[in-house]
Amino acid sequence: MARKDADQVAAPARLDGEEAAVRVAVLGCGNVGGALVATLLSDSDAIAQRSGVRLELVGVAVGDPARPRPGVPAALITGDAKGLVSDPRVDVVVELIGGVDPARGLVESALAAGKPVVTANKELLAAHGSALAEAAASVGLDLLYEAAVAGAIPLIRPLRESLAGEPIRRVMGIVNGTTNYILTTMSEEGVSYTQALAEAQRLGLAERDPSADVDGHDAAAKAAILAALAFHCDVVADDVPREGIATVAPVDISFAARLGYVVKLLAVVERTNGTGGKGTDTEVPEISVRVHPAMLPRTHPLAAVRGAFNAVFVEGDNAGELMLYGLGAGGRPTASAVLGDLIDAAHHLRSGSSARFVPRVRPRIRPTDDLRCAWYMNIDVVDRPGVLAAVAQLFGDNGVSIRSMEQVGLGDEARLIFLTHVAREGDVQRTLSGLRGLEVVDHVGGVLRVMGDEEEA
């Protein structure tokens, strides 16, 4: 049935040949939807010339149809999203409402009606991405979402197509512009987290309630989508442990700088058993997926990603290191990624094909305690002989090897700045609780993972 509808919809476009317009419905007319609608209305000729497909906007579903929208013909506006999706004049549906409901039902109805869907909805994909991808594949239709992760950056398509044969080891992303702006400002202007957050709010880069960004919820949803793409795994946002940036202190950012590092909030997805180079993909994949701040060497490509920019760093067995960089948010950049998908969907409708689908498997998620990386620790101790010995003893007893230690005098206290060698996270956590129990330790300050270092791997 659905398949049948798909043919009925796709057929006219094919029959009418190159000049037939592909008719587009846009659900949601906020920041991104508004930019897309403006482009479709004003640049249709240029888009047709550049891409070979003519896109015709036939409807825009909004929450409040009464609200005036300058430049958008009233005839295109409707409050009835469900009706617009099922309108036979619509060939392709663009979902820019965001959130799980009602977006989920509308995407499902569009696919059931034989209409490919383009969406930028990371919450929906991080919760129900696998089911929706299967639904689309079962009727041979596109479900495209380049704009859902890292805005304008071409990322989904390279992962899904260019790297289709590549044994990917790890993907590390700066995928939240708000937190990257805050951390960049703290490091370049030496201000506190609170000051940097206030500045981001003043510039409209952070919400009044910033928790979705600063606590890592937004990055976690994107991490789940990246894991699904990089490893063909069924991963949801709830699988992703999060640490936010609210606890990152200026003192740790400046110690990091002295040691040659910068602090970034990273979404990390890693393959922790064979990357498949030699057929080991036949095992159930084991992966790690997480969001946390980390110290990166100043020379690491991600370290140069400043302000509200995003970047995703991919490590593959054959391709080596790749990075994709650009604007991760904003109406026009995000709309440009949606437009690229829309042109793809239109071409596929023409040829009766669709983006390929690789079934996803439920992976084993590696326990956090078993993850391995180097660590930075900032510890205040009483300044008297034998203290360092006691502290070092505790590291040793827990199997954590110290790479460097710097002592900073603080009157009758001393601050010890440690970098460890690569260690098991469980051992590091035991070391930290041991330190908190030591009578000579006044305070365990900043603790950060160190990634992207030569020592790794």
Next chain:
Amino acid sequence: MARKDADQVAAPARLDGEEAAVRVAVLGCGNVGGALVATLLSDSDAIAQRSGVRLELVGVAVGDPARPRPGVPAALITGDAKGLVSDPRVDVVVELIGGVDPARGLVESALAAGKPVVTANKELLAAHGSALAEAAASVGLDLLYEAAVAGAIPLIRPLRESLAGEPIRRVMGIVNGTTNYILTTMSEEGVSYTQALAEAQRLGLAERDPSADVDGHDAAAKAAILAALAFHCDVVADDVPREGIATVAPVDISFAARLGYVVKLLAVVERTNGTGGKGTDTEVPEISVRVHPAMLPRTHPLAAVRGAFNAVFVEGDNAGELMLYGLGAGGRPTASAVLGDLIDAAHHLRSGSSARFVPRVRPRIRPTDDLRCAWYMNIDVVDRPGVLAAVAQLFGDNGVSIRSMEQVGLGDEARLIFLTHVAREGDVQRTLSGLRGLEVVDHVGGVLRVMGDEEEA
């Protein structure tokens, strides 16, 4: 006729369904071909699992079939490339011979025989890319070449698909790893061009005759391919003016550093009339395409691209700034890009579709004299009163406005380091010849374009 063959070739794969292998012929077994052959022989299962297509290597054409090739079954080796291309057992042809002949004829025969082609051959594409693209489109077959520019970096597909609707303003690329390694070494180790080149040769990063790299020929071929993709223009390597890096002096690299800049060899392609946002694409496009060293601000994303890495920086009206970064050369990285294309071609054979084609137009090429950017100049003058006035006068007379000047004493000489505001190149060249004629000017040293600066645009 060709179209008919295409159907005959494509049909079996479709009929046999998901498990039918797509049969691959590889022409050339050097650095890249050897890595691809090894991957196809050892990782076929993993690739099938990751990508949904099974690739079967059915033949490898080499110059010297007698030469032993460990790990490659002798039965696959042949000296008869033409015979292999026409072999009915072959579904897809991968051309990794390089150079224009005999590669061109082999690619044409493959397409005529209804077989999609994957190539990494920049010389061929920069000389005959438009004709070959039309030949492929006319029979509805793929001609894919992700590996021809910037090796492993997903670049062609993002430009052709993700940014299909984007009004691209400019593409600036570090697309030659040899010259980037040399410039990075000069700037980080303070050595001379000759020393850095010798080091690159010792590491196998530069040929014994390095002219193809250091004189910008390699970058010019890639610039032509980038221009064709970014602006749908028919541009060939001979359209691309080149300046190499042999004349870049350590003194200018260190002055650049003091001023907050790094020196990179850039391939630049720019749209110099309307970027089409408002339908102005209907004019014949006017573009600039060129290769030259340039100073970039230390904070520019391209400035962080070190050693043998490549990166391509794209500026669009809507997408904003994008950068794609990775390894631009090497057997395995380049083979990984070829593999991505091969999987694409296999999927397209299955679905009977092919990569879309947008006809290319012959653009107007903007005369170099009319290009506008800021400039750096290093000028030795006699050290006496009134000299600066005479020099400044000459700038003014030629309509070049000075942004900053620093005087460095050299005994009875003085060195003047100028940064200009954005100026017309013709005016700058007149200024330079005027300076060379001035009695008070002993020597006009390093002269470099300054790009990526706030002042631009």
